[in-house]
Structure formats: C-alpha cells, structure tokens
Amino acid sequence: MEIKVLFMIIIYSVLIQNFVLSRFLGLCPFFGCSQRISSAIGMGCAITFVMALASAITWIVYTYLLDPATSIVGFFTEGNGAPDLRFLRTISFILVIAVLVQFIEMFLQKKVPSLYRALGIFLPLMATNCAILGVAVLNVEGFTAIGIHTKLTFIQSVTQGVAGGAGFLLILILMAGLREKMELVTIPESMKGVPIACVTGGLMALAFMGFSGLSF
Amino acid sequence: MITVVSSVIILGIFGVLFGACLAYLSVVFAVQVDPRIEKITEILPGANCGGCGAPGCFSFAEGVVSGALTPTSCAPGGKEVAAKISAILGCEVGEMIPMVAVANCQGGNQEARQKFEYMGVEDCRAALLLSGGHKACGYGCLGFGNCVAVCQFHAIMMNDNGLPVVNPHLCTGCGLCVGACPRHVISLISKDQKIYVGCVNPEKGKSVKAVCTVGCLGCGVCANKNNNPSGDIVMEKGLPIITYESNLRVLPGAARCPSKAYVINVKYPAVEYDGTMCDGCEDKAKPLCVKICPVKECLVYDGENKKAVYDSSFCVGCKLCLEECPVKAFK
Numbered sequence: 001m002e003i004k005v006l007f008m009i010i011i012y013s014v015l016i017q018n019f020v021l022s023r024f025l026g027l028c029p030f031f032g033c034s035q036r037i038s039s040a041i042g043m044g045c046a047i048t049f050v051m052a053l054a055s056a057i058t059w060i061v062y063t064y065l066l067d068p069a070t071s072i073v074g075f076f077t078e079g080n081g082a083p084d085l086r087f088l089r090t091i092s093f094i095l096v097i098a099v100l101v102q103f104i105e106m107f108l109q110k111k112v113p114s115l116y117r118a119l120g121i122f123l124p125l126m127a128t129n130c131a132i133l134g135v136a137v138l139n140v141e142g143f144t145a146i147g148i149h150t151k152l153t154f155i156q157s158v159t160q161g162v163a164g165g166a167g168f169l170l171i172l173i174l175m176a177g178l179r180e181k182m183e184l185v186t187i188p189e190s191m192k193g194v195p196i197a198c199v200t201g202g203l204m205a206l207a208f209m210g211f212s213g214l215s216f
Numbered sequence: 217m218i219t220v221v222s223s224v225i226i227l228g229i230f231g232v233l234f235g236a237c238l239a240y241l242s243v244v245f246a247v248q249v250d251p252r253i254e255k256i257t258e259i260l261p262g263a264n265c266g267g268c269g270a271p272g273c274f275s276f277a278e279g280v281v282s283g284a285l286t287p288t289s290c291a292p293g294g295k296e297v298a299a300k301i302s303a304i305l306g307c308e309v310g311e312m313i314p315m316v317a318v319a320n321c322q323g324g325n326q327e328a329r330q331k332f333e334y335m336g337v338e339d340c341r342a343a344l345l346l347s348g349g350h351k352a353c354g355y356g357c358l359g360f361g362n363c364v365a366v367c368q369f370h371a372i373m374m375n376d377n378g379l380p381v382v383n384p385h386l387c388t389g390c391g392l393c394v395g396a397c398p399r400h401v402i403s404l405i406s407k408d409q410k411i412y413v414g415c416v417n418p419e420k421g422k423s424v425k426a427v428c429t430v431g432c433l434g435c436g437v438c439a440n441k442n443n444n445p446s447g448d449i450v451m452e453k454g455l456p457i458i459t460y461e462s463n464l465r466v467l468p469g470a471a472r473c474p475s476k477a478y479v480i481n482v483k484y485p486a487v488e489y490d491g492t493m494c495d496g497c498e499d500k501a502k503p504l505c506v507k508i509c510p511v512k513e514c515l516v517y518d519g520e521n522k523k524a525v526y527d528s529s530f531c532v533g534c535k536l537c538l539e540e541c542p543v544k545a546f547k
Contacts, residue, residue: 065230073222083219085226092230099234103241110245184337 006159008146013163016212017145019131020171021205026131030172031197033122040176041169046122048165050101051135055161057100058093058136059154066092086140093136094128101127135164175201252304253277259300261292265368267390280305288312292369292388314407315389317372317382321357321401322414322479323428324377328353341398349399352427355417357401363393409460410482411470418454425475432456432477438469443510467534471510484533489526493545496522505537505546 019025026047033043070085105123108116116123126132139157142148152160178200187196256277263273268289270276279285280301287301295312334343334350340362343349349358359378371386372393380393384407393402405412415432417424424431434454438444446465449456458466463482470478497503502517503524509515514530515537517523524545538546 066226069222069226073218077218083222085219085222088223088226091227095227095230095234099238102238106241106245106247109247184339184342186338 005146006156009143009156009159010163011214012143012145013160014167014170015208016214018167018171018208019134019164020168021208023134025134026129026168029125029129030175030201031194034172034175034179037173037176037180040172042119043122044169044172046119046126047129047131047168048162050104050126051132051165052158052161053104054097054100054132054136055139055157056154058096059139059157061092061096062089062140089140090137093133097132097136098127131164131168135161171204174204250281252281255304256280256301259297260290261297263292263368265292265390265392267291267392291315291390315404316384316387316407317389317391317393317402318405318412319357319380319382319402320412320414320416321379322430322477323351323353323356324379325359326377327430328356328428344398353417353431355399356428358399362396362398363402366392366396368392406460410463411466411478411480412458413456413477414479415477416455420454430476433475435474437472437474438478443469443472464534467532468510468536471532471534486528486531486533487535487537488547490545491523491526493543494523495543496524497542504540504542508536508540510534510536
C-alpha cells in the first residue's frame with residue numbers, strides 16, 4: 001500500500017501535477033534559467049537537492065515545533081479561545097528554507113567545494129523560490145488528488161520533494177532544448193525573448209494536460 | 217489578542233533559534249577567502265566579458281591571485297587595472313600593448329561574388345554549414361554579424377555593405393569576436409597599427425580575382441625589397457604578414473598593392489614639391505622619384521618637359537621621394 005502511494009506521488013508530481021506546468025510554481029527559474037541546457041541542468045539539480053532537503057526539514061519543523069507550540073499555547077490559556085498556530089506555517093517555512101539554503105551553501109563551500117562550484121550562483125537564487133515553499137506547504141496540506149486529506153508522512157513528504165524537483169528538472173531541460181532551437185529561427189521582433197518563451201511554456205502546459213488522463 | 221501575542225512569541229523564538237544556529241554554523245564552516253580576491257574584483261571593469269578566458273571578473277580575480285592568469289590579461293581594464301592589480305599582488309606589471317579588433321576582409325556584398333542567395337538562419341555558423349557559405353570566396357566574411365552579437369561593448373556594427381566595422385574607441389581588445397567568427401576573419405592588432413591586410417584568402421591571382429575585387433592576389437609586391445626595405449612585410453602562405461614597428465615603414469608596400477587589399481586608416485601630410493628644381497634626373501631613363509613612389513598616380517613622368525609631375529591628392533606621405541631626389545625638390 002505504502003509503496004503504491006509513493007509511486008503515485010512520484011507520477012503525480014513529475015507528470016500529472018507538475019510543479020511548473022500544472023501548479024505554476026517556480027516560474028522565475030523556468031524562464032530565467034532555461035536559455036542553455038547546461039545552466040538548466042545546474043539549476044534543476046540544485047532545485048531538486050534543496051526541495052528534498054526542505055521537504056524533510058519543514059516537515060520536522062511543522063511536526064515537532066509548530067504542532068507542540070499550538071498545544072502549549074492551548075495549555076496556558078486553558079483552552080479558552082486558544083488559536084491554531086499552524087497558520088504560521090507559511091512564514092516559518094520561509095524562514096526555515098532561507099536558513100537551510102544559507103547552511104547548505106556554507107556546508108558545501110567548506111566540505112564539497114567541487115559541488116559548490118558546480119551549483120554556483122543557483123544555490124543562493126533558491127532561497128526565495130516558490131516551488132520549494134510550495135512543496136513544503138503542499139506536504140502538510142495532504143495530497144487530495146490521490147485521496148490523502150491529512151498531512152503526508154515524512155517518507156511521503158521527502159518523496160514529493162524529490163519527485164517535484166525531478167519534474168522541475170525535466171521541464172527545465174525540455175524548455176532549454178526548445179529555446180536553444182528557437183534562437184536560430186526568425187521570430188518577429190516583438191515576440192523575441194520572454195514573449196515567445198511564455199507562449200512555448202503555455203503550449204507545454206497544454207501538452208502536459210494530457211497526462212491528467214492517467215489513472216491507477 | 218492571544219493569537220497576535222503567541223504568534224509574535226513563537227516566530228521570535230524561531231528567529232532567535234535559527235539565527236543562533238546559523239551564527240554557530242558560520243563559525244564552524246568558515247572558509248578563509250583570500251582578501252586580495254575581493255580587492256581585485258572591486259577594481260575590475262565588471263563587464264564579465266570573458267575575454268581573459270575566465271568565466272567572469274570574480275573568476276579572473278581568483279585566477280590572478282592563484283597565478284594562473286597574468287594581471288595584463290584583462291583587456292578592457294587596460295594598463296590602469298593591470299597596474300592596480302600588480303600593486304595589490306606586489307608583482308611587476310608586464311608590458312601591455314593595447315589591442316583592437318579589425319576585420320581582415322573588405323569583400324562586402326559589392327566586392328565579393330556570391331555563389332547563391334542564402335535565405336536560412338541569420339547566423340554565420342549556420343550559413344557556413346550550407347555548402348561552405350554563400351560567398352564564392354571560401355575564406356572571407358559571411359556578414360551575419362556573429363561578432364556583433366558577441367561583443368559586450370557594442371563596438372562592432374555591420375555596415376550597409378555587409379561587413380563588420382569596429383569602433384576603435386569602444387573596442388577594448390578582449391578578443392571575444394575573434395573566437396566568434398567561424399571564418400577567423402577578425403584579428404587583434406596593436407591600437408597604433410593603422411595599416412593591415414584586409415584579406416584572408418591565401419589563394420593566388422586568378423582564383424582570387426574571380427571571387428572578389430579587393431582580395432589579396434598573393435603577388436608579393438608589398439613585400440619586395442623596393443617597397444619594403446625594412447622587411448616588416450613577409451609573404452607567408454600566400455598572404456603578407458606584417459611585423460608592426462611603425463605605420464610609415466609598411467606604408468609604401470601597402471600603398472603599392474595592385475588590388476587594394478590593404479586597409480590604410482592613416483593619412484600622413486602630403487609632401488611639398490618644387491617643380492622648378494626638377495631636372496628629370498637627366499642621366500636616367502625615368503626620374504628616381506617616379507620609380508620609388510608607391511602610388512602610380514602620385515608622381516608621373518612628363519616625357520616632353522623631362523620633369524616629374526606631382527599630384528598631391530594621391531600622396532600617401534611615405535616620404536620615400538625625399539631621400540631619392542638628387543636635387544632635393546621635395547620637402
């Protein structure tokens with residue numbers, strides 16, 4: 001059962017509910033980092049890496065810090081109008097992700113300089129990426145498409161993080177391939193650059209709608 | 217009220233907690249960075265042109281500090297930046313000759329014959345893939361401006377004739393365009409050098425003439441002893457190679473080129489000629505000045521009056537006639 005759920009999370013995150021083309025998250029790197037396949041791979045790998053780690057850390061923060069905080073406040077007010085402090089998840093996730101990215105950067109620079117140089121500028125760009133905040137929030141909101149209405153488990157969260165990142169990487173590489181080809185064709189002056197990229201992105205999203213017909 | 221207070225308290229705790237973690241970890245994972253790298257990055261032009269071979273100005277600074285690159289490799293920064301870098305590193309400044317890019321092809325749409333009309337992707341590399349380019353000359357500029365696109369300093373423009381024109385005031389000599397040209401038409405020369413060969417076609421005479429009106433025929437007239445006593449021009453593989461010393465030294469040879477394959481971007485003042493002094497070099501068949509003058513129209517022998525006739529509008533100012541004239545009629 002568990003394996004089947006994980007498999008479905010992977011298929012949904014990569015293809016059916018792709019973070020870029022279906023949920024429209026992380027559009028800045030989608031347009032900003034898709035001019036060259038090489039930089040698209042760098043950005044995609046960095047995003048996958050941070051998404052997986054952020055899924056794990058934010059799940060822990062939510063489960064072991066925010067949840068207990070709610071009950072502690074409830075204890076002090078003796079249940080009289082005690083607020084559900086889980087609404088703080090968005091702002092605390094932003095905090096956690098920013099700290100996490102900073103930490104990863106420091107860690108890599110010190111311990112794995114080669115990976116640090118390979119990821120380069122992409123890592124700090126990740127600090128405010130909405131796809132990463134998105135996966136963190138979606139993890140605690142459940143996965144309604146496959147019938148999970150409560151918070152995902154730790155394993156499921158990390159799976160969604162990795163699969164979401166892989167889906168992002170796939171789309172980024174596809175888009176970069178298309179844009180490298182587009183540089184060589186004659187495009188009307190007003191459509192050059194981002195406009196034609198937006199149209200292409202829209203058509204890709206339409207094509208990916210086809211995956212919504214997949215059923216298990 | 218409870219909501220507001222408890223949110224503030226909890227987020228405050230989070231902030232302090234994460235801040236403390238990060239502060240601690242930044243000490244544990246502190247990386248010693250050479251302070252010279254930052255200092256050098258600050259004085260660099262910051263164009264990230266990549267002309268030095270490093271991907272950007274920061275990488276250049278790293279390379280200089282580690283000794284992999286020399287301070288003079290930053291072409292846009294020039295002498296000033298090189299001197300500053302050397303001051304920081306405490307090493308000596310190497311000699312730096314300011315360079316400028318030039319297009320060694322004058323065969324635009326008017327001069328060069330076309331094999332066919334190319335209507336594909338407007339890119340020199342793409343045009344080259346289609347049976348070696350649309351120009352009949354297999355060596356010259358294809359005219360789609362890959363050099364223009366790659367220039368970070370907007371120093372290159374395509375003119376109406378389909379040839380790149382480098383603005384020497386904007387060009388920093390970084391050399392990006394040299395690598396961008398699939399035909400290797402662009403080269404870097406010293407900023408002082410105003411005379412260069414405007415052709416890269418190594419073939420000879422007839423085959424060059426068939427494809428372009430201004431191509432180098434490989435005749436070697438510019439390099440022969442009379443026109444090039446200094447030996448600064450040497451013929452190599454069908455093309456003249458200039459060892460630059462001064463413009464005046466290569467001027468006679470360049471001016472004598474029968475196909476005008478040289479680009480001469482310099483104008484020396486014309487010599488003054490006192491026609492009354494000329495005796496037509498009586499003992500010679502032809503006056504010596506007419507013989508030495510590299511420009512055909514400049515000094516002409518008037519057989520009837522036995523005098524050399526001078527037209528200052530053709531004079532390139534090479535001053536060869538000054539030494540040759542036995543009666544010192546030239547000034």
